[in-house]
Amino acid sequence: MAASESQSNSLPPYGYLPLPTTSSFRVLELLPGDPADDIHIRLHQAGWDKPPSYEAISYAWGDTNIKVQITCGDSTLEITPNLRDGLHQMRLRNRLRYL
Numbered sequence: 001m002a003a004s005e006s007q008s009n010s011l012p013p014y015g016y017l018p019l020p021t022t023s024s025f026r027v028l029e030l031l032p033g034d035p036a037d038d039i040h041i042r043l044h045q046a047g048w049d050k051p052p053s054y055e056a057i058s059y060a061w062g063d064t065n066i067k068v069q070i071t072c073g074d075s076t077l078e079i080t081p082n083l084r085d086g087l088h089q090m091r092l093r094n095r096l097r098y099l
Contacts, residue, residue, distance in 0.1 A: 014043075014077040023048040030087060030097040039070040039087050041077070054098040057086070 019025065029042040046052050062082030069076045070084060090097060 011071065011074060011076045014072045014075040019045060021047065027052055027054050028099045030091050030099055032092050032094055032096060034093060035088065039084055039091070040072075041070060041087070042073050052098060057090070057099050 024045055024047050027044045027046050029044060031040040031042070033040065044052075062080035064080060066081060067078040068081050068084050069078055070087070071077075090099065
């Protein structure tokens with residue numbers, strides 16, 4: 001079940017931490033949902049020595065001065081509206097997707 005916008009606003013902002021090595025990267029886990037549901041994700045650290053299976057997408061979508069909030073784990077993350085709309089289009093109804 002998607003969190004309402006008021007619930008998302010009460011969550012703390014996502015705090016980026018430096019990656020532990022130069023061969024580390026982040027993978028976005030896009031949680032399933034219906035088209036009208038809010039976007040919920042989790043971010044995971046991975047490494048090139050044992051990379052997980054994922055689909056690559058562009059991370060620079062739209063005007064970076066315009067932000068919307070999504071839920072990232074137990075916090076909020078600000079992204080561009082175009083990226084949010086793209087995540088809505090890529091989200092699957094019944095299973096996770098790794099991007």
